[in-house]
Amino acid sequence: MDWNAIWNDIVNFFKTNAWNIVIFFAVLLIGIIVIKVFMNVLRRVLKRTKLEPIAVGFICGVVKLVLYLCLVLILLSIIGIEITGILTAVSALLLAVGLALENNIANAANGIIVVSSKMFKKGDYIEVEGKEGNVVEINFLFTTILTSDNKRITIPNSSIVNGTVVNYDSSKTRRVDFKFNVGYDSNVKQVEKIIKDVMYSNGQVLLDPEPFCRLNALNSNCLEFSAKCWCDSVDYWDVYYYVLENVFNELKRNNITMPTGQVEIRQRKEVPVYPFESDALPKRVEKVREESDAIDLEKMSFSEIIHHQKRKNSKRFKKNKKDKLSIGENTSLKDDKIDAENNKPIEEIKQEPVSENQDLKVEDKANENQKEVDTTIEQKASDQPTEKKSKRKKK
Numbered sequence: 148m149d150w151n152a153i154w155n156d157i158v159n160f161f162k163t164n165a166w167n168i169v170i171f172f173a174v175l176l177i178g179i180i181v182i183k184v185f186m187n188v189l190r191r192v193l194k195r196t197k198l199e200p201i202a203v204g205f206i207c208g209v210v211k212l213v214l215y216l217c218l219v220l221i222l223l224s225i226i227g228i229e230i231t232g233i234l235t236a237v238s239a240l241l242l243a244v245g246l247a248l249e250n251n252i253a254n255a256a257n258g259i260i261v262v263s264s265k266m267f268k269k270g271d272y273i274e275v276e277g278k279e280g281n282v283v284e285i286n287f288l289f290t291t292i293l294t295s296d297n298k299r300i301t302i303p304n305s306s307i308v309n310g311t312v313v314n315y316d317s318s319k320t321r322r323v324d325f326k327f328n329v330g331y332d333s334n335v336k337q338v339e340k341i342i343k344d345v346m347y348s349n350g351q352v353l354l355d356p357e358p359f360c361r362l363n364a365l366n367s368n369c370l371e372f373s374a375k376c377w378c379d380s381v382d383y384w385d386v387y388y389y390v391l392e393n394v395f396n397e398l399k400r401n402n403i404t405m406p407t408g409q410v411e412i413r414q415r416k417e418v419p420v421y422p423f424e425s426d427a428l429p430k431r432v433e434k435v436r437e438e439s440d441a442i443d444l445e446k447m448s449f450s451e452i453i454h455h456q457k458r459k460n461s462k463r464f465k466k467n468k469k470d471k472l473s474i475g476e477n478t479s480l481k482d483d484k485i486d487a488e489n490n491k492p493i494e495e496i497k498q499e500p501v502s503e504n505q506d507l508k509v510e511d512k513a514n515e516n517q518k519e520v521d522t523t524i525e526q527k528a529s530d531q532p533t534e535k536k537s538k539r540k541k542k
Contacts, residue, residue: 164227171225178218186211202262205287250305251288257304258287266307267314272380274313275302320353321380323387327394328369330404335362335370341401342374345393351382352390369406 186207193203220230245252262285267273271282273292278300280292289301315321329338339360346358356377363373374394378386398405 167225167227171222174225175218175222178221182211182214182218185214199262199265199268199285202259205259205262250303254289254304255287257308258285260308261285261290261304262287266312267317271314271316273315275307276310278302279313315383316380319380320377321383322375322377323383323390325374325387325390325394326363327372327374327398328366328405329372329398330406331370333370333403337401338370338372338398338403341397341403342372342390342394345390345397346374346376348393349386349389351378351386353377353379 189210190203190207193206198206220233223233224230267282269282269285273279273282275290275292278292278294280294280298280300282290283293283299284291287304289303290307291299291301293299325342327338327342339362342360343358346352346360347354352358353376358374358376360372360374362370364371374390376386376390395405
């Protein structure tokens with residue numbers, strides 16, 4: 148490989164295309180500035196329209212991609228590279244990607260339909276293919292709902308467009324339906340009055356249209372009453388449970404029977420044995436839940452980020468202070484354990500373990516002391532008769 152020839156080709160390229168290179172960087176800088184200014188203006192104009200935020204983001208993303216692609220093609224033409232071959236390669240690449248991502252492209256197209264048709268919006272309570280919950284996120288591929296038991300369900304937009312969607316929050320008001328069964332010995336007018344009085348007693352029930360209650364069906368063992376009332380969509384479940392509970396209490400208060408199904412009961416002769424665990428329930432141990440210290444730059448504002456960082460620093464300072472105090476307490480306890488000779492307290496000396504050699508020494512000393520006592524006793528016994536003889540001689 149001739150490095151000198153390669154170097155000469157590079158030098159000649161820059162000499163012959165010096166002005167093209169200057170124009171290249173100038174067009175690059177001016178093009179980026181123009182695209183940013185144009186996108187800023189376009190975003191502000193679209194925000195003033197009635198388009199959804201997700202539609203605004205999608206349009207801005209597509210326009211931005213097209214503008215940068217045009218800028219790259221212009222820069223390549225300035226350098227002197229043929230664009231026709233590049234366009235052919237890009238078109239073939241887009242075709243391959245389109246075939247590979249056919250389902251995703253279909254979801255994206257259906258996402259545009261969902262957003263533009265305004266089937267539902269963020270926060271609405273919807274039901275799709277037996278799944279129901281509040282809409283928490285809408286994008287061009289999927290729609291995410293949050294169920295009442297806090298489960299996140301992601302539904303492809305193709306299923307939403309091709310299926311049946313029930314939006315419970317499309318209107319401000321909603322009708323609450325009830326079915327009540329009473330015995331054939333009940334007074335129809337009295338039952339209707341009781342149910343209506345219960346619905347009128349709740350201030351969340353709308354008076355226009357008025358609450359409704361009539362005899363609906365004659366069943367085999369009961370009279371079926373149908374009751375309806377209207378309320379705000381946000382008050383649906385409060386009204387439903389209030390009416391259900393209070394109608395039951397009022398029917399019992401007025402001695403109106405509510406028939407139940409018949410059950411056949413058979414007496415069991417043998418005593419059933421139910422196995423169970425002998426151990427009692429363990430004591431509750433509270434789980435330590437650590438708060439996430441991650442900062443979400445997209446969802447958190449600047450003031451929330453500063454507040455989060457201050458709280459994080461204060462927690463770290465308290466933890467370090469607590470560790471220092473615990474270290475100081477441990478060192479003070481170690482310093483207190485010092486003897487008179489070795490600067491330790493007497494209580495610690497008494498509690499020190501005695502080795503086997505020390506036990507042997509103590510036993511030897513005890514034996515020696517016992518021997519000394521025995522010898523002294525023998526000497527005293529031998530000295531007593533001599534003392535008696537000396538006394539007799541003196542006499």
